[in-house]
Amino acid sequence: MFVEVIRKETFNNKIKIRFNNIIEGFEKFNYFNIIPKENDELIEQEKKFIKLIKEFFKINSSTVIIDFYKNRLNKEAINIIKANLRSEEFNIINKILNTGSSEDVYFQINNIDYLDPLVKLCTREIFFITFYFDKGTLWGNYNMTFPFFYESKEAIADYEKAIVNNLECRIYI
Numbered sequence: 650m651f652v653e654v655i656r657k658e659t660f661n662n663k664i665k666i667r668f669n670n671i672i673e674g675f676e677k678f679n680y681f682n683i684i685p686k687e688n689d690e691l692i693e694q695e696k697k698f699i700k701l702i703k704e705f706f707k708i709n710s711s712t713v714i715i716d717f718y719k720n721r722l723n724k725e726a727i728n729i730i731k732a733n734l735r736s737e738e739f740n741i742i743n744k745i746l747n748t749g750s751s752e753d754v755y756f757q758i759n760n761i762d763y764l765d766p767l768v769k770l771c772t773r774e775i776f777f778i779t780f781y782f783d784k785g786t787l788w789g790n791y792n793m794t795f796p797f798f799y800e801s802k803e804a805i806a807d808y809e810k811a812i813v814n815n816l817e818c819r820i821y822i
Contacts, residue, residue: 651760654749655714664714666786666798674788678798683812685793694793695772702768703761704811705782713758714781715767720751722776733775738766771795784808 661667668674683701685694706713722730727746731739741763745756758764770776771789780787785799785808799805 651758651763652745652748653757653759654753655755655757657755660714660755660781664781664786666784666800667781668798671788671790671796674786674796674798678786678800679802680796680798683787683795683797691793695769698772698793698795699765699768701811702764702780702787705780705787705808706758706761706764708807708811709782711759711761713764715756715758716754716779716781717745717756717767718754719746720754722746726776730770730775733773734766734769738769741766742770782808 655663666678668677674680683698685697689697730742734742745763748756758767767778767780771778772793774791777789779789784804785797788796788798790796797805797808799808
């Protein structure tokens with residue numbers, strides 16, 4: 650199955666780097682901001698973020714858990730998402746919308762092709778998603794600045810190595 654519901658209890662047991670709001674994340678965990686190079690066009694920046702998150706996905710045994718608050722999406726919001734993605738990308742989002750109940754929030758993504766539209770929702774500031782990896786959490790954010798939260802520098806060495814696609818990294822410890 651390419652997408653499956655993760656129950657809150659399972660999420661809490663599996664994901665160690667989680668928090669209720671971004672301020673709490675900044676206060677509790679080490680983090681670095683992943684930002685694009687300023688001279689890149691927006692479409693190039695987006696492609697680089699997609700490439701990076703796909704690398705993180707591979708490091709994470711080809712899986713990632715996301716939060717996707719579909720219960721906050723009304724018909725108008727869904728139409729905005731549809732208007733900003735290619736039809737095959739919206740079909741992927743629609744599969745997530747139709748998985749589980751309207752109250753389900755956490756989903757395990759097991760197909761790398763699902764990442765393109767999910768990342769685009771963040772980079773285009775349409776709908777923000779958090780990507781939970783085994784050793785770090787990537788928070789979808791404004792202005793193409795994505796904080797990556799982690800516990801120890803040693804644990805994220807592979808993730809740091811993945812930032813080779815001209816994205817910059819500003820570290821805050």
